[in-house]
Amino acid sequence: NKETNMLNKDFLWGGALAAHQFEGGVLDTTKGLSVADVMTAGAHGVPREITDGVIEGKYYPNHIGIDFYHHYKEDIAMFADMGFKCFRTSIAWTRIFPLGDEEQPDEEGLQFYDDVFDELLKYGIEPVITLSHFEMPYHLAKEYGGFMNRKTVDFFVKFAEVCFKRYKNKVKYWMTFNEINNQMNFVNDIYGWTNSGAHFGNYDNPEEAMYQCAHHTLVASAKAVKIGKEINPDFLIGNMISMVPFYPYSCSPKDQLLAQQLMHDRFFFSDVQCRGHYPAYALKMFERKGFNINITDEDKKALSEGTVDYIGFSYYMSNTVDSNSIRDVSTTTDGSSEHSVKNPYIKETDWGWAIDPEGLRYVLNQFYERYELPMFIVENGFGAIDKKEEDGSCHDSYRIDYLRAHIEQMKKAVEEDGVNLMGYTPWGCIDCISFTTGEMKKRYGFIYVDRDNEGNGTLERSKKDSYEWYKKVIASNGEVL
Ligand code: BG6
Numbered sequence: 001n002k003e004t005n006m007l008n009k010d011f012l013w014g015g016a017l018a019a020h021q022f023e024g025g026v027l028d029t030t031k032g033l034s035v036a037d038v039m040t041a042g043a044h045g046v047p048r049e050i051t052d053g054v055i056e057g058k059y060y061p062n063h064i065g066i067d068f069y070h071h072y073k074e075d076i077a078m079f080a081d082m083g084f085k086c087f088r089t090s091i092a093w094t095r096i097f098p099l100g101d102e103e104q105p106d107e108e109g110l111q112f113y114d115d116v117f118d119e120l121l122k123y124g125i126e127p128v129i130t131l132s133h134f135e136m137p138y139h140l141a142k143e144y145g146g147f148m149n150r151k152t153v154d155f156f157v158k159f160a161e162v163c164f165k166r167y168k169n170k171v172k173y174w175m176t177f178n179e180i181n182n183q184m185n186f187v188n189d190i191y192g193w194t195n196s197g198a199h200f201g202n203y204d205n206p207e208e209a210m211y212q213c214a215h216h217t218l219v220a221s222a223k224a225v226k227i228g229k230e231i232n233p234d235f236l237i238g239n240m241i242s243m244v245p246f247y248p249y250s251c252s253p254k255d256q257l258l259a260q261q262l263m264h265d266r267f268f269f270s271d272v273q274c275r276g277h278y279p280a281y282a283l284k285m286f287e288r289k290g291f292n293i294n295i296t297d298e299d300k301k302a303l304s305e306g307t308v309d310y311i312g313f314s315y316y317m318s319n320t321v322d323s324n325s326i327r328d329v330s331t332t333t334d335g336s337s338e339h340s341v342k343n344p345y346i347k348e349t350d351w352g353w354a355i356d357p358e359g360l361r362y363v364l365n366q367f368y369e370r371y372e373l374p375m376f377i378v379e380n381g382f383g384a385i386d387k388k389e390e391d392g393s394c395h396d397s398y399r400i401d402y403l404r405a406h407i408e409q410m411k412k413a414v415e416e417d418g419v420n421l422m423g424y425t426p427w428g429c430i431d432c433i434s435f436t437t438g439e440m441k442k443r444y445g446f447i448y449v450d451r452d453n454e455g456n457g458t459l460e461r462s463k464k465d466s467y468e469w470y471k472k473v474i475a476s477n478g479e480v481l
Contacts, residue, residue, distance in 0.1 A: 012126065012422055013474040014086035015079060015429020015446070016379050018133035018178065020062050022432040023092060025069025030108045032098025033138040035146075035197050036062050039190075041438035041453060044351050047331050048438045050193055053138070059455060061433045061440065066449045067459055068430075072116055074461065075430055078447055080123035082467060083474035087125050088378050088425045089116075090133035090178065093159055100137030100155050101144075105162045117170040127171045128378070128425065130240060131160050131224065133178035134194035134435065146197020147213045153220040160224035164231045174228060174235060175312045175378070176221035179242035180273075184265045186210035187330040190436065208291045218272050219299050222306025238310040238376060239273040241266070243363045244335030247343065249322035258323045262337050267370065270311060274371045276304035310422060311367055314379030315406075318346070318359035333436035351383055351442060357405035364413035364421065374420045380406055381427035383434065383442040386464065394448050394464040403466070404481045411478060426470075430461070446470050 020036035033054065041061045042048040051058060068075055079087055093100065095109030117127050140152055147153070160176070183195040186207055192200045196213045203209035225237045246262045248255035264281050271279040277300065286293055319335045320343040329336050334353050346354045360380065367375055382402035388394050403426060413419045428444025431451075440453050446467040451457035472480045 009477070011477060012086040012128070012173075012376070012424070013478075014084040014088060014125070014128070014423065014425040015082075016088035016128075016425040016427050017068075017429065017432055018130065018135070018435075019090045019092035019095075020065070020133065020135050020433075021428075021435060022065045022068045022430065024063065024065040024067040025112075026063040029069070029095070029112075030098060030106050031092060032094035032100070034092065034094045034135040035138055035141050035193055036134050037094075038138055039193075039438060043437055043439060045331070046437070047188075048190060048436075050189060061438045061453075061455065064451075064455060066430065066432055066451060069112070071459070071461070073119055075447070076116075076119045076123065076125070078461065078463075078467075079120075079429065080125060082429075082446065082471045084123075084125050084429075085474070086128050086173070086423060086425065087120055087429075088128040088130065090130040090135060091163055093132060093135050093156075094137045096162060097137060097155070097159055098139075100140035100152075100159075105159075110162075110166055113167065114170070117167060121170060126173060127167075128173040128175075128376075128423075129163075129167075129171050130175045130178050131163060132156065132176065136197040138197075141193070141197030144197075147216040147220070148196070148198045148209065150216060152197070153216050153223065156220040157223045157227065161227050161231070164228045164235070168232045168235075172235060173376075174237045175240045176224050176237065176308075177217055178240045179314060180214075180217060180221070180239065181241055181266065181269045183210055183214060184268065185329055185332075188332065189330075190333070194435075205291075208289070208293070211286070211291060211293050214269070215293055215295055215299070218269065219302050221273060222276075222302045225306035225308060226302070236309045238312040239270060239308045240312040240314070240378060241270050242335070243313045243315050243367070244317055244319050245359055245363050245366065246337065247318055247320045249320050249325075249341055249343075252323070254323040255321065258321050258339060262321060262339070263366075265337070270367070270371070272303060273308050274311065274373060276307045278303075308373070310374040310376055311371065312376045312378040313363070313367070314427070315360050315363055315377060316380065316427075317354040318343070318356040318362075319354065320346075349383055350385060351437070353383070355382075355402060357402075357409045360406050361409040361413045361417070364410065364419045365417055368417070368419040372420075374422050376422040377410065377424045379425065379427040381444040383428075383444055385441055386431075386443045386448060388448055388450070388462065392462045394462070396464045396466050399444075399464070399466045400469050403470070407473065407478060407481055
């Protein structure tokens, strides 16, 4: 059906980034510090340190990022040249409310996004905006405990309202919280911190603390959706889920059931955000574990009134679980559970992320069968070490192979399985700072940026081979791969 397949002329091809990973402009503007601005650089297997404020002598890669703040015209011109129909980024909460609890927003910050959106719209590129992509004001995390505190719900909703009102004629596509479900791994500090400004390990029962915090984020998301639709009924407001499907390692019923139960962790947030209420398995689990989560009647009403219009999700990899195996997940960043094992049928990236294009078709079907809502693949990509040649070229055929294979599966899901897909924005369309490791050398871009792990380099931009390839993909609406 040409009406609904991805060859529809409105399919949103583009690229995705997040403010904290590429904007820079942290210390030389009115922007306040975010939770990401107090994270040092790590490496594969070496966690990023979360420091108590900015400590002199330590390196914080996000402070400069790739300095989009001062290069946005040049970068957007390259996105336009590639033919982007949309560009996904986030609004740094701390440019609008530097501390998070101010009465009035910051005009310099608001103006920056007016300038960015105007520049995008000049080329006919639709902004796709995440309100919170691991960028909560540090002040809210430090002084209020982030989303452990109900007050943070109001601070977030106020921030959302200011953005919706200011950009109501420039931005149509929104998402509330990026990868809201990362915090389900409540033993790796990076997730609670970046999702919710919380250290779950500081509480008597970290898992219970995580669910309380999660509840507050869910209420904040629902309230924002409701207000957004009142401000402009034409807005399309989605959620954003990190979808790493769990496969059973064997055909033993135990493994089947384990994978199914663990998928509850993947669907918990989207179940609430799409259906407007808590799923039965979660309520039973709270009861079984004796969790006392404060969910008021007013909260329930808010959840039911703020369901999302579409499902935004990231897909990088799948994960495989074996009921006979146990591991520690306090430093893993590959979506692992305590029962994860290597999948013998699947190769991995240098960072241990399973390369599984068919998994993308699998999750598109899983989401669609569950909710029958439109979907938007807002992240997918290949983090790799690239080599820039003397002549400035970069031969990233491995990246092209990865993306081609995933686009093929995405097309099958649309054309053969009939899922409703709005668009595709590969992650890190221009090289940026890695979220999980803080490295620069884990690159995803079509555009190479001259900067290294220690912050050296000219910041000069140059095209990789994947740049011209993706340009043809977009121009042919996915026909030429
Ligand atoms: C997602 C995040 O987890 O994956 C992005 O939404 C992140 O912020 C991306 O950058 C890739 O992860 P990494 O660690 O390779 O940058």
